[in-house]
Amino acid sequence: MPDIDSTENYICKQCRVICRLKDGAWVHPEPWATLKARQVCAHPAPLRPAKPREMQSGSMPLFKRDKIMREEQLRNLVVDHGSAIEVATVGCYQKHLTARAHPRGWGYLASNGHYGFGATTTQICFDGPGELAAEARALFWAIRKLVPLYRITLLTDYPQIANMVEAWRSGDHSAMPPGYDMTPGKSGYERKLVLAARKVHEHTDSVAVRLVDDYADTALGRGANELSIIGWKCSAREITKSEAEVQALTAASAALGVEPVLVTRDGQVDNAGEDNE
Numbered sequence: 547m548p549d550i551d552s553t554e555n556y557i558c559k560q561c562r563v564i565c566r567l568k569d570g571a572w573v574h575p576e577p578w579a580t581l582k583a584r585q586v587c588a589h590p591a592p593l594r595p596a597k598p599r600e601m602q603s604g605s606m607p608l609f610k611r612d613k614i615m616r617e618e619q620l621r622n623l624v625v626d627h628g629s630a631i632e633v634a635t636v637g638c639y640q641k642h643l644t645a646r647a648h649p650r651g652w653g654y655l656a657s658n659g660h661y662g663f664g665a666t667t668t669q670i671c672f673d674g675p676g677e678l679a680a681e682a683r684a685l686f687w688a689i690r691k692l693v694p695l696y697r698i699t700l701l702t703d704y705p706q707i708a709n710m711v712e713a714w715r716s717g718d719h720s721a722m723p724p725g726y727d728m729t730p731g732k733s734g735y736e737r738k739l740v741l742a743a744r745k746v747h748e749h750t751d752s753v754a755v756r757l758v759d760d761y762a763d764t765a766l767g768r769g770a771n772e773l774s775i776i777g778w779k780c781s782a783r784e785i786t787k788s789e790a791e792v793q794a795l796t797a798a799s800a801a802l803g804v805e806p807v808l809v810t811r812d813g814q815v816d817n818a819g820e821d822n823e
């Protein structure tokens with residue numbers, strides 16, 4: 547329990563929405579008590595003081611963005627919300643010869659021009675499920691960006707990923723990679739795959755999954771693979787962030803056979819309260 551200052555706003559440890567002490571009891575005050583974007587709990591309790599940005603949005607982000615990541619959309623492939631699209635997700639996990647941390651690169655590429663790449667790092671080299679973890683990261687970011695805006699078919703060559711998504715669709719939220727910790731972190735962030743599982747189950751009809759023999763069988767898979775390698779290289783500091791952005795645009799547009807022109811950022815509406823950089 548933090549030292550309580552009754553004039554201050556806190557993040558609620560139950561629902562991560564702003565709460566404060568009022569007449570000796572913890573409450574979710576307005577306007578946040580009726581925050582549309584989030585579920586607000588009935589029994590608030592303080593986790594920690596709220597940051598200025600959280601006081602503006604009314605809650606803390608559900609999850610943390612990766613230190614290295616970028617998401618864009620190619621302009622010439624934009625389709626209406628609700629359209630059926632395909633998206634390939636690929637992870638890249640290799641030992642790095644000189645860096646102390648070993649990046650897990652991820653990439654996704656969708657037929658409507660949405661693409662993303664990024665990386666997380668681990669100190670452990672070749673811990674077995676590391677490759678699966680990289681694939682799962684690609685899956686998380688693709689789901690977060692595209693569901694429920696579109697009806698998506700996920701392309702993966704990982705049977706574990708395909709089985710996991712099918713389990714989520716049928717309501718089994720406990721299907722996770724081996725050893726995956728599902729309890730929220732001390733910082734209050736939800737685990738990414740727990741969020742993904744919930745979202746897939748909520749929007750079962752918007753998500754299908756197709757297991758392919760090899761990611762290289764499809765243009766989307768080949769593009770997503772290139773993106774995951776770009777994420778890996780950027781995390782390993784073999785290329786800079788701006789080089790990575792240029793390479794990603796080239797890779798995504800070449801894979802989809804369109805001009806390398808992006809949807810401008812002003813036109814993109816992101817879900818509130820999830821940016822954390």
Ligand SMILES: [Zn+2]
Pocket residue numbers: 558559560561562563565574586587588589590591
């Ligand atoms: Zn609460």
